[in-house]
Amino acid sequence: MIKAKDSVVSLIGVVSAQIVLFLCISLIGRSSGPEVLGHFNYTLALGTFAGTLLACRYELACVSDSPQQSFNALVNVISLSAGVILIAVAISFVAGRSDLYIVEAFAFAYFIQQAAGAYLNSIRRYGWIAVCRLAVNLAFLTCLAGRWGVLATRGLDVFVAYTVVNVVVAVLMLVWILLLGKRRGYEFRVSREFFVANSRFAKYILPSTVFGSVLTYALAIVIPHWFGAESAGYFAAAYRLGCFPVSLIGQSLGGVFRRDAVAAIAKDDLPDALSKVFLAYARSLAVLALLYAVGGALLFGPLVKMVFGNRWDGAIGFYYDLIPLFAFQMIYVPLSQVFLAVRQQRTDFLFQLSCGATLMSVLFAARLMNLSAQASIRSFSLAGAMLMICGITLTFKVMSGSVSRVHAST
Numbered sequence: 001m002i003k004a005k006d007s008v009v010s011l012i013g014v015v016s017a018q019i020v021l022f023l024c025i026s027l028i029g030r031s032s033g034p035e036v037l038g039h040f041n042y043t044l045a046l047g048t049f050a051g052t053l054l055a056c057r058y059e060l061a062c063v064s065d066s067p068q069q070s071f072n073a074l075v076n077v078i079s080l081s082a083g084v085i086l087i088a089v090a091i092s093f094v095a096g097r098s099d100l101y102i103v104e105a106f107a108f109a110y111f112i113q114q115a116a117g118a119y120l121n122s123i124r125r126y127g128w129i130a131v132c133r134l135a136v137n138l139a140f141l142t143c144l145a146g147r148w149g150v151l152a153t154r155g156l157d158v159f160v161a162y163t164v165v166n167v168v169v170a171v172l173m174l175v176w177i178l179l180l181g182k183r184r185g186y187e188f189r190v191s192r193e194f195f196v197a198n199s200r201f202a203k204y205i206l207p208s209t210v211f212g213s214v215l216t217y218a219l220a221i222v223i224p225h226w227f228g229a230e231s232a233g234y235f236a237a238a239y240r241l242g243c244f245p246v247s248l249i250g251q252s253l254g255g256v257f258r259r260d261a262v263a264a265i266a267k268d269d270l271p272d273a274l275s276k277v278f279l280a281y282a283r284s285l286a287v288l289a290l291l292y293a294v295g296g297a298l299l300f301g302p303l304v305k306m307v308f309g310n311r312w313d314g315a316i317g318f319y320y321d322l323i324p325l326f327a328f329q330m331i332y333v334p335l336s337q338v339f340l341a342v343r344q345q346r347t348d349f350l351f352q353l354s355c356g357a358t359l360m361s362v363l364f365a366a367r368l369m370n371l372s373a374q375a376s377i378r379s380f381s382l383a384g385a386m387l388m389i390c391g392i393t394l395t396f397k398v399m400s401g402s403v404s405r406v407h408a409s410t
Contacts, residue, residue, distance in 0.1 A: 024144055041233075049213055050107035056206045062074050119177060
């Protein structure tokens with residue numbers, strides 16, 4: 001059963017943070033134009049992608065029904081990520097790529113926030129997760145709205161300001177959690193046993209994430225290279241504004257769903273508990289996706305013109321092509337947490353492998369056919385939407401299979 005209070009608190013936090021980020025994106029776009037927004041979106045995609053892979057997905061072990069185990073997992077993954085980022089910085093130095101330092105700093109800060117958020121999820125501190133998410137974007141908005149922010153949008157890289165804000169919040173989160181763990185008497189111990197016991201995350205979830213990231217980051221990375229900065233800016237506006245409801249649902253309900261599913265599995269009445277949790281979330285997500293698709297089709301055009309102005313008409317066509325993908329993503333992304341809850345990482349990996357290979361093939365086929373930016377996005381979106389439908393079906397089968405196995409064993 002959905003825990004209304006947890007879902008509402010988590011949803012409010014994500015909605016508030018996304019609304020503030022929407023204001024930040026609108027400020028960048030209105031004051032600096034498509035080129036600057038396109039570059040910001042490109043570097044943000046690179047940093048987020050790197051941060052997601054930084055600890056080989058071992059941070060997923062931070063979500064546990066035991067706060068002590070969750071804290072131990074956090075200590076281990078922070079240590080691993082620190083080692084990886086130091087190696088990355090050394091490679092950048094040797095290669096003479098000082099421009100990558102800021103991307104690496106953002107990746108590390110982003111990773112710390114995700115791992116710390118997973119620990120706070122385990123101890124049901126949804127309010128703190130919401131506050132931290134909101135703090136990042138509020139501080140960034142302050143930078144953009146202040147004197148320094150105006151200068152940044154007219155000459156300096158706004159991604160630098162966003163990185164500084166993320167680093168500060170990440171450090172504060174980590175220090176607070178470590179002090180809390182010390183008060184509770186938890187051990188600060190890095191052990192080989194942790195990585196052996198949770199190796200399934202590196203074996204299956206890491207490659208799954210790499211292939212799954214094609215859906216999330218591929219367009220943001222290839223469009224600037226293939227179609228120029230202006231098209232990248234229009235795409236950034238369409239994607240950032242259009243995807244923010246998808247993101248907020250995935251981050252809020254997705255995290256709570258996984259926590260509730262883990263709790264359901266820990267109960268004696270697993271078949272009934274897990275089925276009820278899954279079906280309740282699935283029905284709610286289907287309704288939200290339908291409302292999103294209809295509302296987006298009606299309101300996105302006027303919203304873009306109101307926020308950015310008439311010069312941003314190019315973003316409207318991009319968004320309409322992305323609606324099918326966004327709508328089915330809104331359902332699949334939270335429900336995909338069931339793969340982790342029932343430990344079906346191999347199934348998730350095979351599906352993400354298929355998704356990544358299919359979408360990359362679509363992109364390169366579009367490139368070989370010399371399609372326009374809009375035609376390439378449309379092809380990518382339709383292929384992604386069909387894959388999301390397959391993924392939704394697969395989550396139901398995985399859940400049903402787990403319940404059937406429990407019934408058979410009893």
